[in-house]
Amino acid sequence: MFTPRFLYDFEWFLLPFVSLFIIWYTIDAKAMVSDEKEYIEIAEMMRNEALLFEGTYIILEKILESGPRFAGSPGYTAAVDITQRIMEDLGFDKVWLEPVSVPRWIRGEPEKANIVNSERLGTVPLSVLALGGSVSTPKGGIVSEVIEVQDFEQLREIGEKARGKIAFFNRPMDRRNVNTFAAYSGAVNQRSRGAIEAGRFGAIAVLVRSMTTQIDTYPHTGMMRYDDTVPKIPAAAISTFHADLLSEELLHNPDLNVFLEINAFASSPVINYNVMGELSGYQYPNEIIVVACHLDTWDVSVGAHDNGAGCAQAISAIKLLKDLGLRPKRTVRAVLYANEEFGVSGGREYVQSENRKNEKHIAAMESDRGGFLPLGFTIDSSTEVVDYLQRYSYLFSPLQMHTIVQGYGGVDITPLKEYGTLTIGLLVDSQRYFDIHHSEKDTIDKVNPRELELGTIGMALLAYVLSEEGIPDWLAKDSLSN
Amino acid sequence: MFTPRFLYDFEWFLLPFVSLFIIWYTIDAKAMVSDEKEYIEIAEMMRNEALLFEGTYIILEKILESGPRFAGSPGYTAAVDITQRIMEDLGFDKVWLEPVSVPRWIRGEPEKANIVNSERLGTVPLSVLALGGSVSTPKGGIVSEVIEVQDFEQLREIGEKARGKIAFFNRPMDRRNVNTFAAYSGAVNQRSRGAIEAGRFGAIAVLVRSMTTQIDTYPHTGMMRYDDTVPKIPAAAISTFHADLLSEELLHNPDLNVFLEINAFASSPVINYNVMGELSGYQYPNEIIVVACHLDTWDVSVGAHDNGAGCAQAISAIKLLKDLGLRPKRTVRAVLYANEEFGVSGGREYVQSENRKNEKHIAAMESDRGGFLPLGFTIDSSTEVVDYLQRYSYLFSPLQMHTIVQGYGGVDITPLKEYGTLTIGLLVDSQRYFDIHHSEKDTIDKVNPRELELGTIGMALLAYVLSEEGIPDWLAKDSLSN
Numbered sequence: 001m002f003t004p005r006f007l008y009d010f011e012w013f014l015l016p017f018v019s020l021f022i023i024w025y026t027i028d029a030k031a032m033v034s035d036e037k038e039y040i041e042i043a044e045m046m047r048n049e050a051l052l053f054e055g056t057y058i059i060l061e062k063i064l065e066s067g068p069r070f071a072g073s074p075g076y077t078a079a080v081d082i083t084q085r086i087m088e089d090l091g092f093d094k095v096w097l098e099p100v101s102v103p104r105w106i107r108g109e110p111e112k113a114n115i116v117n118s119e120r121l122g123t124v125p126l127s128v129l130a131l132g133g134s135v136s137t138p139k140g141g142i143v144s145e146v147i148e149v150q151d152f153e154q155l156r157e158i159g160e161k162a163r164g165k166i167a168f169f170n171r172p173m174d175r176r177n178v179n180t181f182a183a184y185s186g187a188v189n190q191r192s193r194g195a196i197e198a199g200r201f202g203a204i205a206v207l208v209r210s211m212t213t214q215i216d217t218y219p220h221t222g223m224m225r226y227d228d229t230v231p232k233i234p235a236a237a238i239s240t241f242h243a244d245l246l247s248e249e250l251l252h253n254p255d256l257n258v259f260l261e262i263n264a265f266a267s268s269p270v271i272n273y274n275v276m277g278e279l280s281g282y283q284y285p286n287e288i289i290v291v292a293c294h295l296d297t298w299d300v301s302v303g304a305h306d307n308g309a310g311c312a313q314a315i316s317a318i319k320l321l322k323d324l325g326l327r328p329k330r331t332v333r334a335v336l337y338a339n340e341e342f343g344v345s346g347g348r349e350y351v352q353s354e355n356r357k358n359e360k361h362i363a364a365m366e367s368d369r370g371g372f373l374p375l376g377f378t379i380d381s382s383t384e385v386v387d388y389l390q391r392y393s394y395l396f397s398p399l400q401m402h403t404i405v406q407g408y409g410g411v412d413i414t415p416l417k418e419y420g421t422l423t424i425g426l427l428v429d430s431q432r433y434f435d436i437h438h439s440e441k442d443t444i445d446k447v448n449p450r451e452l453e454l455g456t457i458g459m460a461l462l463a464y465v466l467s468e469e470g471i472p473d474w475l476a477k478d479s480l481s482n
Numbered sequence: 483m484f485t486p487r488f489l490y491d492f493e494w495f496l497l498p499f500v501s502l503f504i505i506w507y508t509i510d511a512k513a514m515v516s517d518e519k520e521y522i523e524i525a526e527m528m529r530n531e532a533l534l535f536e537g538t539y540i541i542l543e544k545i546l547e548s549g550p551r552f553a554g555s556p557g558y559t560a561a562v563d564i565t566q567r568i569m570e571d572l573g574f575d576k577v578w579l580e581p582v583s584v585p586r587w588i589r590g591e592p593e594k595a596n597i598v599n600s601e602r603l604g605t606v607p608l609s610v611l612a613l614g615g616s617v618s619t620p621k622g623g624i625v626s627e628v629i630e631v632q633d634f635e636q637l638r639e640i641g642e643k644a645r646g647k648i649a650f651f652n653r654p655m656d657r658r659n660v661n662t663f664a665a666y667s668g669a670v671n672q673r674s675r676g677a678i679e680a681g682r683f684g685a686i687a688v689l690v691r692s693m694t695t696q697i698d699t700y701p702h703t704g705m706m707r708y709d710d711t712v713p714k715i716p717a718a719a720i721s722t723f724h725a726d727l728l729s730e731e732l733l734h735n736p737d738l739n740v741f742l743e744i745n746a747f748a749s750s751p752v753i754n755y756n757v758m759g760e761l762s763g764y765q766y767p768n769e770i771i772v773v774a775c776h777l778d779t780w781d782v783s784v785g786a787h788d789n790g791a792g793c794a795q796a797i798s799a800i801k802l803l804k805d806l807g808l809r810p811k812r813t814v815r816a817v818l819y820a821n822e823e824f825g826v827s828g829g830r831e832y833v834q835s836e837n838r839k840n841e842k843h844i845a846a847m848e849s850d851r852g853g854f855l856p857l858g859f860t861i862d863s864s865t866e867v868v869d870y871l872q873r874y875s876y877l878f879s880p881l882q883m884h885t886i887v888q889g890y891g892g893v894d895i896t897p898l899k900e901y902g903t904l905t906i907g908l909l910v911d912s913q914r915y916f917d918i919h920h921s922e923k924d925t926i927d928k929v930n931p932r933e934l935e936l937g938t939i940g941m942a943l944l945a946y947v948l949s950e951e952g953i954p955d956w957l958a959k960d961s962l963s964n
Contacts, residue, residue: 048658176530402884431932450913
């Protein structure tokens with residue numbers, strides 16, 4: 001009989017160890033396979049349940065009954081009541097509020113603007129919206145020449161020519177980006193810092209082209225900042241249609257005057273609330289998986305996509321676990337943050353709350369890119385962590401969520417990062433978001449119930465897997481150091 | 483000096499052959515890399531050009547000026563003129579029409595339906611639309627009891643109880659499918675064969691729940707068939723809201739009567755036209771890559787998504803090649819097919835035309851799932867062909883088109899399959915399609931210019947690559963045999 005050579009060489013005393021290794025490996029592999037099977041079944045149950053009932057849309061309808069939910073406004077308080085009641089009625093293990101001090105800014109009488117002395121067109125009304133935080137114009141408004149620039153570079157070249165004038169920042173979002181968030185990032189400094197840069201050169205007000213790729217007459221507001229070393233000048237967004245029109249008129253008549261009136265003012269900070277609801281973990285109740293959104297909106301918008309959709313998904317994701325009888329090992333918590341839009345107060349105060357003392361936040365995921373078709377997740381961590389999470393891609397493929405990549409987590413959950421929490425963003429189709437972002441167009445008719453629901457399923461599924469598996473220590477460290 | 487063992491064993495007479503192989507391999511690899519680089523640059527040029535100008539939407543607006551474009555209608559003829567003119571104005575190398583005989587069906591006076599004798603509700607109007615091809619009711623309509631069934635199985639069980647009644651097919655599309663086309667396939671036999679199956683058991687008319695996952699009052703029409711061995715009975719779609727209401731009422735009152743009036747009739751076939759426009763191949767002008775759509779719609783809909791979007795994309799894809807100065811090796815041809823909805827006449831006559839005699843159709847791709855966010859392509863061929871095409875996935879990743887899988891090509895291009903043409907379908911987000919499909923809701927406000935444009939880029943890019951590379955013979959055979 002032929003005996004293979006390696007058997008002669010084999011160190012027989014190793015046999016028990018090898019056997020043990022094989023047995024351990026087999027058991028482990030089987031356990032993994034059985035976990036995998038279980039997760040696949042759970043994922044299917046989630047799809048069936050959620051897509052059949054489309055409950056997220058119904059929750060969204062209820063949230064939007066609040067109307068606009070701007071920081072410090074009665075609408076925000078109404079939304080706190082509504083969402084607290086929803087989660088209580090759904091029988092979450094625990095529902096509570098945590099106070100957040102928020103700055104208060106009031107738009108006052110609607111802003112107005114028009115071209116004063118166009119020879120071709122006469123007086124032309126311009127659709128504008130004061131930017132969030134803007135000071136008012138002098139009572140009765142201002143009338144001034146306008147100087148158009150594309151960026152801060154050009155502004156600095158013009159320099160003193162801006163003195164006494166309205167600086168008009170008119171650089172469009174770059175539509176060539178497939179990812180509209182990249183286009184937004186490339187244009188939004190005009191809105192956030194335009195008043196500072198123009199104020200340096202003595203401009204008396206700022207008009208900023210709305211942050212959208214569509215050409216229409218809707219102005220889109222948003223956050224702006226001042227700098228204490230520079231005079232504070234009023235700032236407004238102008239609709240893209242009117243920005244193009246104004247730019248065209250300035251070609252014909254560079255001495256054109258524009259009238260602008262803003263009646264906004266700041267008031268004392270008030271107390272708002274973060275709204276929390278959770279399913280408590282049966283094994284590690286103090287280890288938390290956060291499913292996040294922000295409950296506030298701009299004052300001119302009911303915020304169906306930004307971010308009513310995210311809040312409806314956060315609540316609905318936990319409802320889905322509960323409806324399917326899935327008790328999580330770790331706590332899965334919906335956090336509806338106060339005041340993201342006007343200073344991220346809710347996100348900051350959440351991490352500083354006394355209630356966080358005995359809690360360890362494993363992971364936080366946020367849906368704040370609109371309730372559109374989900375494509376996957378962006379992981380705010382190292383490539384090792386991304387690779388690790390990609391092992392679960394088999395669960396997300398049936399949802400057509402094929403993209404698990406490095407990227408941003410979310411504004412409200414970013415303060416958790418320094419406590420070692422892995423932050424994750426729901427990635428969705430971004431093509432339609434800036435059509436409606438921060439404008440009165442952000443209404444529920446722009447939300448498709450199925451697309452919204454698919455996001456809920458993705459969030460619920462990842463939250464559940466993370467609650468079961470936790471995150472290995474070496475990865476947790478890794479994400480911490482990122 | 484140490485000399486590695488293998489050098490002693492080396493057969494030195496092989497050296498020239500090995501050297502030649504290495505040289506050939508290097509040159510080939512370099513050529514591939516340079517092709518790859520060129521394609522990447524072309525893909526980027528396409529994205530920049532198309533996303534900046536969003537020209538597909540403008541073409542779509544022009545097409546929709548025709549109004550509904552039902553087979554044989556004046557609207558269809560108007561659309562032929564419009565699209566022919568668009569392609570001529572764009573300076574395509576060749577634009578022409580080919581006649582297609584199409585059957586003619588006319589809806590006549592609007593159909594009407596109501597519940598006659600509900601004790602609870604009195605007379606309740608029901609939103610209905612005759613199905614395409616339906617015969618009329620007797621003049622003045624019919625009044626009859628209604629028998630509700632979920633499927634043909636249940637109908638056969640009920641059997642003779644259906645005699646003299648209106649058969650009401652009320653099985654909803656299964657919303658649990660992530661892919662709504664799968665849900666559609668699972669429900670649409672009620673619409674296409676309901677009148678045949680109910681006619682067998684002596685039913686006098688058919689009401690079919692609209693093919694949509696939304697609950698609203700819009701009926702969705704579509705194709706139906708008769709069978710010469712069975713009496714032809716009138717058939718209408720009923721809105722999902724009214725289907726639910728009728729079902730609920732039947733629970734309370736099984737003897738409920740419903741009134742239905744349909745005034746539709748068939749007329750003599752007429753001549754419509756397929757509309758073609760192309761960039762001629764500079765090397766193999768008789769080898770064709772088709773970019774396809776159907777120009778016709780249902781009579782109640784301007785068909786912004788179904789399939790105006792596809793036609794705008796087909797034209798715009800060729801415009802994009804032209805605008806970028808990309809002369810294709812093989813001919814790239816837009817084919818806007820006549821009459822898909824009412825019998826696929828255009829697709830059938832295209833392959834039989836004399837003009838096809840000296841042409842070889844390498845590949846045909848169709849966009850007929852709406853102008854929504856493109857996700858990739860479905861390849862109606864073997865896994866080998868899918869694998870082969872996936873080598874180009876690096877070109878489609880920046881478009882977020884990650885899904886290149888086996889699947890259906892398209893209704894109009896399927897007749898090309900038996901001539902060995904590879905057929906490919908543009909895969910898009912399907913969540914919103916059946917909200918508007920075959921109903922008056924299919925209007926341009928449901929189309930996002932960027933999502934539409936991304937589809938154009940995907941189609942133009944794949945058409946260009948296929949025109950440059952062709953398809954290897956072994957693959958062509960493979961796809962033929964599939």
